Amino acid sequence: MQRENSKGIVGNYGFKIKGDCQIEFELTTEGGIEIEIFSKVKTFYGNSIRQLCITAMKTFSIQNACVTVRDNGALSYVIAARLEAAIKQVISSDNEILSEFLNVNHLASARDRNRFSRLYLPGNTPYMMINAGLFQANGIILDLEDAVSFDKKEEARYLVRNALRSQNFYGAERMVRINQGKEGWRDLEFVIPQKVNLILIPKCEDVEDIIQVERVIEEIKKDKNIKGNFHLMPIIESALGVENAFLLATASENIVAMAIGLEDYTADIGVERTNEGTESLYARMRIVNACHAAKIQPIDSVFSDVGDMQALAVNVQRSKSLGFQGMGCIHPRQIKVIHDNFSPSELEIAKAKKIVNAFLNAEKQGFAVVSVGTKMIDPPVVKRQLKVLELAIELGLIEKNWKDTYGN
Amino acid sequence: MGTKMIKNAVGRMVPTQINGQEAVPFMGVGKYKPNKRKFNSQIETSADYPLDGNKQVKSLKVAMIKSGLKDGMRISTHHHFRNGDLIANKVFDIAHELGVKDLIWFPSASFPCHEHLIQYLEDGTIARIEGSMNGPLGRYCSEGKMKGVAVLRSHGGRYQSVQDGEVEIDIAIIGASSADSFGNANGLNGKSASGLLGFALADSQYANKVIVVTDNMVEFPCVPWQIQGNYVDFTVLLDEIGIPEKIISGTTQITKSPDRLFIAELTAKFCDQAGIIKNGFSFQAGAGGTSLAIGDYFGKIMSEKGIKARFARGGSNKYLVKMLEEGLIDYILDGQTFDLDGVRSMRENSNHVWTSPFTSYNYHGKGNFAGMVDVVILGATEVDLNFNANVVTHSDGYLLHGIGGWQNCLFSKTVILPIPLFRNRIPIIRDEVTTICGPGELIDVIVTERGIAINPLRIDLIEKMKHSDLPIKTLRELKQEAEAICGKMDAPVLSDEIVAAIKWVDGTIIDVVRKVVS
Numbered sequence: 001m002q003r004e005n006s007k008g009i010v011g012n013y014g015f016k017i018k019g020d021c022q023i024e025f026e027l028t029t030e031g032g033i034e035i036e037i038f039s040k041v042k043t044f045y046g047n048s049i050r051q052l053c054i055t056a057m058k059t060f061s062i063q064n065a066c067v068t069v070r071d072n073g074a075l076s077y078v079i080a081a082r083l084e085a086a087i088k089q090v091i092s093s094d095n096e097i098l099s100e101f102l103n104v105n106h107l108a109s110a111r112d113r114n115r116f117s118r119l120y121l122p123g124n125t126p127y128m129m130i131n132a133g134l135f136q137a138n139g140i141i142l143d144l145e146d147a148v149s150f151d152k153k154e155e156a157r158y159l160v161r162n163a164l165r166s167q168n169f170y171g172a173e174r175m176v177r178i179n180q181g182k183e184g185w186r187d188l189e190f191v192i193p194q195k196v197n198l199i200l201i202p203k204c205e206d207v208e209d210i211i212q213v214e215r216v217i218e219e220i221k222k223d224k225n226i227k228g229n230f231h232l233m234p235i236i237e238s239a240l241g242v243e244n245a246f247l248l249a250t251a252s253e254n255i256v257a258m259a260i261g262l263e264d265y266t267a268d269i270g271v272e273r274t275n276e277g278t279e280s281l282y283a284r285m286r287i288v289n290a291c292h293a294a295k296i297q298p299i300d301s302v303f304s305d306v307g308d309m310q311a312l313a314v315n316v317q318r319s320k321s322l323g324f325q326g327m328g329c330i331h332p333r334q335i336k337v338i339h340d341n342f343s344p345s346e347l348e349i350a351k352a353k354k355i356v357n358a359f360l361n362a363e364k365q366g367f368a369v370v371s372v373g374t375k376m377i378d379p380p381v382v383k384r385q386l387k388v389l390e391l392a393i394e395l396g397l398i399e400k401n402w403k404d405t406y407g408n
Numbered sequence: 409m410g411t412k413m414i415k416n417a418v419g420r421m422v423p424t425q426i427n428g429q430e431a432v433p434f435m436g437v438g439k440y441k442p443n444k445r446k447f448n449s450q451i452e453t454s455a456d457y458p459l460d461g462n463k464q465v466k467s468l469k470v471a472m473i474k475s476g477l478k479d480g481m482r483i484s485t486h487h488h489f490r491n492g493d494l495i496a497n498k499v500f501d502i503a504h505e506l507g508v509k510d511l512i513w514f515p516s517a518s519f520p521c522h523e524h525l526i527q528y529l530e531d532g533t534i535a536r537i538e539g540s541m542n543g544p545l546g547r548y549c550s551e552g553k554m555k556g557v558a559v560l561r562s563h564g565g566r567y568q569s570v571q572d573g574e575v576e577i578d579i580a581i582i583g584a585s586s587a588d589s590f591g592n593a594n595g596l597n598g599k600s601a602s603g604l605l606g607f608a609l610a611d612s613q614y615a616n617k618v619i620v621v622t623d624n625m626v627e628f629p630c631v632p633w634q635i636q637g638n639y640v641d642f643t644v645l646l647d648e649i650g651i652p653e654k655i656i657s658g659t660t661q662i663t664k665s666p667d668r669l670f671i672a673e674l675t676a677k678f679c680d681q682a683g684i685i686k687n688g689f690s691f692q693a694g695a696g697g698t699s700l701a702i703g704d705y706f707g708k709i710m711s712e713k714g715i716k717a718r719f720a721r722g723g724s725n726k727y728l729v730k731m732l733e734e735g736l737i738d739y740i741l742d743g744q745t746f747d748l749d750g751v752r753s754m755r756e757n758s759n760h761v762w763t764s765p766f767t768s769y770n771y772h773g774k775g776n777f778a779g780m781v782d783v784v785i786l787g788a789t790e791v792d793l794n795f796n797a798n799v800v801t802h803s804d805g806y807l808l809h810g811i812g813g814w815q816n817c818l819f820s821k822t823v824i825l826p827i828p829l830f831r832n833r834i835p836i837i838r839d840e841v842t843t844i845c846g847p848g849e850l851i852d853v854i855v856t857e858r859g860i861a862i863n864p865l866r867i868d869l870i871e872k873m874k875h876s877d878l879p880i881k882t883l884r885e886l887k888q889e890a891e892a893i894c895g896k897m898d899a900p901v902l903s904d905e906i907v908a909a910i911k912w913v914d915g916t917i918i919d920v921v922r923k924v925v926s
Binding site for chain 1: 666667669670803804831832833834857858893894895896897898900
C-alpha cells in the first residue's frame with residue numbers, strides 16, 4: 001500500500017445535484033473505520049450505503065479511516081464509483097469495486113446498425129444517465145472528453161466504468177468518447193473491459209491517432225483476455241483531418257462510422273458557424289464522400305440550439321440530402337426530430353415501392369429493361385430504392401412483405 | 409367515552425375520536441350517509457347592520473375584537489393569495505398581541521409563507537391547524553410538536569365539514585383584491601387579483617362572523633360579487649393583503665425536464681389511444697409542470713384531429729386560456745386561477761366561469777361536477793399494489809402536501825396519475841403507502857416513464873389498450889423494475905402517536921399520520 005495524498009474527495013454534492021454524492025476519504029492511523037453518512041434518503045438506504053463503505057474498506061484492506069458520504073439519492077453503482085475513486089486518490093491498488101454487470105450490457109452491437117442519433121451525456125453527471133436510454137436514441141455517448149473538466153477526469157472514469165456495467169440504456173448502443181492522446185489511452189483501460197460497443201476518438205488528424213488507440217485496445221484485450229471487437233468512430237474536427245478524411249476512414253477495420261465536429265472545425269478555419277453551414281460545406285462533403293468510399297456511415301455534427309426544433313428539422317433534412325446517415329444530439333428533445341427527418345418519408349417510400357415493384361415485375365417477365373411510366377430505370381436506381389425500403393422495413397414504417405399487398 | 413382504534417374500510421387503524429370530537433371511520437366510497445339536518449349559523453337581523461351599508465371599521469384588530477375574538481375560537485383564512493398571503497400571519501399577530509390563546513386555524517390551505525405561525529403554535533396562541541400542512545408547518549406537525557391533532561380535508565371535504573356542523577367557524581377573514589364597504593367582494597380586480605374567491609364561499613355562508621379585508625376598497629357596488637356582502641359583518645381596508653408577484657404561482661410553466669416531458673407525452677398518448685380525447689370530452693389537469701405539459705399535448709392532439717372539448721376544469725393558467733381562446737375548449741370551469749392570463753380571461757370572457765368547492769366537489773350537495781369530468785390528471789407521492797395512493801406524506805412519514813381537490817377529483821370517469829417510477833432513488837410503488845388518501849378503486853391508471861399500469865377493475869381500458877404499442881405493465885412489474893434500479897429500501901420507523909387525521913370527502917377518517925421518529 002502506497003500513500004499518495006492523505007485525503008481524497010470526489011463526486012458532487014448540493015441541493016440541486018440529484019443522483020450523485022460526494023465522498024471524503026481520509027486514511028487515519030488509529031480508531032478503526034469511521035463512517036459518517038449525510039443523505040436525503042438515509043432513512044431508506046442508510047444501511048446499504050454503510051455496507052457499501054464497509055465492503056470498500058475490506059476490498060482495499062483498510063483498517064483505519066474516516067469516510068464521509070454526502071448523498072442526494074445516488075444509485076449504488078454511483079456511490080461505489082465515487083468511493084473507489086476517493087480511496088484511490090489516497091492509495092494505489094489494482095483492486096476494484098465493480099458494480100453488477102447487467103445482462104443487457106453484455107450485448108454486442110451490429111456493425112451496420114442505424115446510427116441516426118447519438119445522445120451525448122456528460123461522463124461525470126450520473127443523474128442524466130438514469131433515464132437517458134428511455135428517449136430511444138440509437139446510441140448514448142458517455143463523454144469523458146469535453147464534458148468533463150480536467151480535475152474531474154479520473155473520477156469520471158470510475159463512474160463511466162460502473163455505468164457501462166450497471167446502467168440499463170434500453171437498447172441504445174453504448175458509446176464512450178475518450179480523451180485525446182494518453183488521457184484517452186487511460187480511458188480505454190476503464191471502458192474496454194466493460195464491453196463498451198463503440199469508442200469515439202476525438203480530433204483525429206492523422207492515421208496514427210487511430211492506430212495508437214487500436215494498439216492500446218489490443219493490449220487491454222490481451223491483458224484481460226477479452227474477446228470480440230470494438231467499433232470505432234473517429235471524429236474529424238480540423239482542416240487537416242478533413243484533408244485526411246479517406247485515410248482516416250480506412251485506418252482500421254473496426255471503424256463503422258466517422259463524424260465531423262463543426263464547432264472545432266469552424267474555429268480551426270477561423271469562421272463563424274452558421275445554421276446554413278455554407279462555411280463547412282466542403283468539409284462535410286469531403287467526409288461524406290470519404291465515408292461512402294470506405295463503406296462506413298458518415299455522421300453529422302450536433303446542432304447546438306436545443307430550443308429550436310424547426311431549425312433542427314431543416315438542418316437534419318439538409319444533412320440527409322448531403323448523404324449523412326446520422327447526427328449527434330445534446331438534448332433528448334432532439335432525438336425524435338432527428339429520427340423523423342432521417343427516416344424515409346412517405347413520398348420516398350411510395351416512390352421506392354413503385355420502382356422496386358416495376359423492377360421485380362420486369363424481372364419476373366424476363367424483361368431486360370425496367371420502366372416506370374415513360375422513364376427508364378437504371379440498376380443503380382433500383383439498388384438505391386431497395387435500400388430505402390430495407391430501412392423503412394427496419395424502422396417499422398412498412399411491412400416486410402409489403403409486396404404482397406402492393407396493388408398492381 | 410374513550411378513544412378506540414378501529415380498522416376502517418381500507419384496512420387502516422383509525423381512532424373514533426379526534427381532538428375530543430367523535431370521528432367516523434371510513435366506511436367505503438359513497439357509504440356514509442349522516443341522518444341529520446345541515447348546520448347553520450345564528451339568524452341575523454338586518455336591523456343590527458348599518459342602513460347605509462357601510463360596515464367598514466378602521467382596522468383588522470377592531471374588526472376582530474368586534475367579532476368577539478376569544479380563547480379557543482376557530483378562525484378561518486383562505487389561500488387565494490397562495491405563497492403571497494399576508495392575512496393569516498397578520499390575523500395571528502393581532503391575536504397574539506391581544507393575548508388570545510388556543511385558537512384553531514382553519515385555512516383552506518397553508519403555504520411556506522405561514523412558517524411565521526410556528527411561533528404561535530409554540531406559545532399557545534394557536535392550538536392546532538385544521539388544513540393542509542405544507543413545508544415547515546408540515547415538518548413541525550410531523551415531529552409531534554403541535555398541541556392538537558391536525559385535520560386534513562379536501563377542498564370539497566372542507567365545505568362538507570362546515571355544512572355538516574363538524575366544523576363551526578367562529579370568525580372568517582376573507583381577503584379580496586376588490587371589495588366595497590358593504591362586503592361585496594371579488595378577486596378579479598385590483599393589484600392583488602387572484603381570480604376567484606371560491607374557497608371562502610362556505611366560510612362566508614356559515615361562519616358566525618365574517619370579515620372582508622381588502623387593499624382596494626371601491627365604491628358600492630363591487631361587481632361581480634363573488635362574495636356577497638349580505639353575509640359580511642365587517643370590512644377593513646389595509647395597505648397590503650398579499651404580495652402580488654407571489655400570489656401568482658411560480659409553477660405555471662411547462663416543464664423543460666426531458667424526463668417529465670416524456671411522462672407527459674406518454675400520458676397524452678394513452679388518453680388518445682384509449683379514446684378519451686374525443687369531441688365534447690372534458691378534462692382537468694393541475695398547474696404543475698408535468699400537468700401543464702399534458703394539457704399542451706392534449707391541445708396538439710385536439711388541433712391535429714379537429715377535436716373540441718366541452719369544458720376543462722381549472723386551475724386555469726395561460727395554456728388553458730390559450731386553448732379556450734383558440735376554440736379548442738368551449739368553457740373553463742375554474743376553481744383556482746394560477747396566473748395573470750387566467751385572471752384576465754376570467755374577467756373578460758364569459759365562457760371562463762368561476763366555480764367553488766360547493767359546485768365542484770361538495771359531498772353534501774345534490775351532486776357535484778367532479779363525476780362529470782372524463783379524465784383528470786393528478787399527482788401522488790406513493791401508490792400501493794392495489795392502486796391506493798398517498799398525496800400528503802413523503803415516504804419518510806413527513807407531511808408535505810395538502811389534499812387540495814385531489815380526493816374530490818378521484819370521482820372523475822378516468823383518473824390518471826403520471827408519476828416518475830422513482831424520485832431521487834425513492835420508488836413510488838410500495839407494498840403499503842405511508843398514508844392512504846384515496847382508495848385504489850377510484851384510481852385507474854398510473855403512468856411512469858418505464859411503463860403504464862391500468863387498474864384491473866378497468867376491464868374496458870385494458871381491452872382498449874390490448875394492442876397498444878405503449879408499455880402496458882402491471883404495478884408489480886413496475887415495482888420490481890424500480891427496486892432493481894434503486895435497491896431494496898429499509899422501512900421508516902414511525903411512532904404510534906397520531907399527529908394528523910386524513911378525512912375522506914364525506915368526513916370519515918380514511919387514515920392517520922403518525923409522529924416521525926427523528
